Amino acid sequence: MRALASLLCGFIFGWGLFISGMIRPDKVLGFLDVFAIPSGNWDPSLAVVMAAALAVTGIGYALARRRTPLFEAQNQWPTQTAIDAPLIAGSALFGAGWGLVGLCPGPAIENLATLSAPVILFVVAMAAGMAVHDLWQARGAAPAAKRSLAQAGAADG
Amino acid sequence: MANFTPVSAAIGGALIGLSAVLLMLFDGRIAGVTGIFAGLIDPLATDRAWRATFIVGLIAAPLSAALLGYAIPIPHLPTSLVTIAVAGLLVGFGTRLSNGCTSGHGICGIARLSPRSIIATGIFMLAAVIVVAVTRHLVGG
Numbered sequence: 243m244r245a246l247a248s249l250l251c252g253f254i255f256g257w258g259l260f261i262s263g264m265i266r267p268d269k270v271l272g273f274l275d276v277f278a279i280p281s282g283n284w285d286p287s288l289a290v291v292m293a294a295a296l297a298v299t300g301i302g303y304a305l306a307r308r309r310t311p312l313f314e315a316q317n318q319w320p321t322q323t324a325i326d327a328p329l330i331a332g333s334a335l336f337g338a339g340w341g342l343v344g345l346c347p348g349p350a351i352e353n354l355a356t357l358s359a360p361v362i363l364f365v366v367a368m369a370a371g372m373a374v375h376d377l378w379q380a381r382g383a384a385p386a387a388k389r390s391l392a393q394a395g396a397a398d399g
Numbered sequence: 400m401a402n403f404t405p406v407s408a409a410i411g412g413a414l415i416g417l418s419a420v421l422l423m424l425f426d427g428r429i430a431g432v433t434g435i436f437a438g439l440i441d442p443l444a445t446d447r448a449w450r451a452t453f454i455v456g457l458i459a460a461p462l463s464a465a466l467l468g469y470a471i472p473i474p475h476l477p478t479s480l481v482t483i484a485v486a487g488l489l490v491g492f493g494t495r496l497s498n499g500c501t502s503g504h505g506i507c508g509i510a511r512l513s514p515r516s517i518i519a520t521g522i523f524m525l526a527a528v529i530v531v532a533v534t535r536h537l538v539g540g
Contacts, residue, residue, distance in 0.1 A: 245452040247425035252453035255418035255430060255502075256460025260469075262411020263404060265461065267474050272402050274524075274531040285402040291412035292505060298416025299510035303423060311427035318427050320508070322498065325518050332497025333504075333519040337526025339489025342534065343476050346501040347494060348432040350487075351454060353474050355461045360476040364487040371491020372437050398431060398499035398508055398516065 244313040256352050262291045265352055267344030274341055320398045419507050422453075431503020432457075433494040497523075 263269040264287075272278065272285035310316055340346050345353070345364055353361045419430040426449055428435075439450040465471045476483055494500040497519050499508060504523075508516020 244426050245448040248422060248428070248449040249452035249456040251418045251422040251425070251430060252456025253460050253463075254414050254421065254456075255432075255453075256457040257464070258411045258414030258416075258418060260411070260461050260464055261414065262408045264411065265474075266472060267476060269402070271531055271535075274527045275535060276528055277532055277536050282400060283402065284400060285404075286400065287402070287404050287408040290405050290408035291415070294409045294412030295416040295419070295506045296510050298413050299419045299506055302416065302420025303507075303510050306420060306423040309424070311423065312425050314427035316427060317423060318429070319511070320429060320513065323513075323515060325515055328496045329498070329515060329519055330522055332493045332495070333522035334493070334526045335489050336493030336497060336500060337523030338530050339486040339493060340501075340523060341527035341530030342482055342486035342489070345474070345476075345486070345490070346432075347436060347490065348457065348500070348502050350490070351432065351436060352457050352461060355458045356471060356473050358473050358476075360480070360483050361474060363480060364476065364483050364490075367484040367487025368491035369436075369440055371488040371493075372433075372440065372495045373491075374488075375492045375495035376437070376441065398429070398434065398497075398503050398513075398519075 247313060255348065258291075258295070259349055259352055263287060264291055265349045267349070269344075270346075270349070271341075271344040274344070322398060415502070415506060416510075419502075419510070429503060429507045431499050431507055433500040433503055434498070437495060493523075 259265045269285060270288060272283075273288035275284065278284040306317060343364065345361075347368065350361065350365050350368060354365060422428050422430045428449070435450045435453050438444050439447055439454060461471050497504070499516065499519060501523075504516040504519040509520060
């Protein structure tokens with residue numbers, strides 16, 4: 243049931259990205275291109291997507307906080323609160339890659355459906371980047387610490 | 400703003416929010432694609448099933464749209480394969496280092512009013528805006 247529920251969630255998420263146009267890198271780049279504001283070609287759609295998603299998620303999470311999930315013992319809310327160097331550096335590196343091609347992880351993976359060779363290359367490189375990070379973090383750490391690192395990986399999302 | 404599509408953006412955004420809320424109500428998990436995908440490819444992972452089905456659902460969405468008659472556009476990516484590979488590496492490494500991407504920090508994190516996620520989103524947006532400005536307008540792209 244747990245896996246079926248997340249299949250449905252992935253499916254709805256994918257439809258959300260598809261309908262909003264956020265599956266398309268050119269549309270995402272049309273938002274990130276602030277030089278298009280004075281020329282009138284700027285596309286604010288991404289901001290509307292985020293606003294709508296935040297409104298629904300904000301209200302829904304407030305409800306979810308008061309209950310336990312259907313198929314799990316408890317909600318796994320993120321526990322990290324530190325605003326530290328990895329958060330800042332990682333966000334900057336991610337943003338740079340996002341700006342280069344207009345793909346972030348969700349739309350990149352969803353676009354695998356097109357079997358486009360450049361998209362496959364991007365997702366393989368993305369997976370490699372994640373693996374390099376995890377190996378780098380685990381280097382020198384004891385096996386127990388490795389496992390806790392792997393679990394901490396889901397802390398924010 | 401000829402390209403602005405506020406109605407489909409609002410509907411699509413609401414669906415993304417609905418997905419995030421349902422994943423918490425059903426499985427108690429944050430709908431962060433980075434965390435879900437990273438946990439799937441992690442050799443030490445022990446809970447792959449729900450992650451795998453989420454990814455399958457994500458990829459099935461445009462396929463089902465195609466069955467309904469929607470055109471599925473092939474994404475326009477840069478012609479340089481080196482640029483694509485470098486961008487993929489940056490996205491993969493960066494999202495793991497900061498522990499989240501547009502969904503995990505940008506939507507789920509900000510919806511929780513997490514200062515970490517608000518800062519992360521501000522930084523990755525700013526970095527992306529700068530890179531787009533440089534590649535499109537300063538180096539003649």
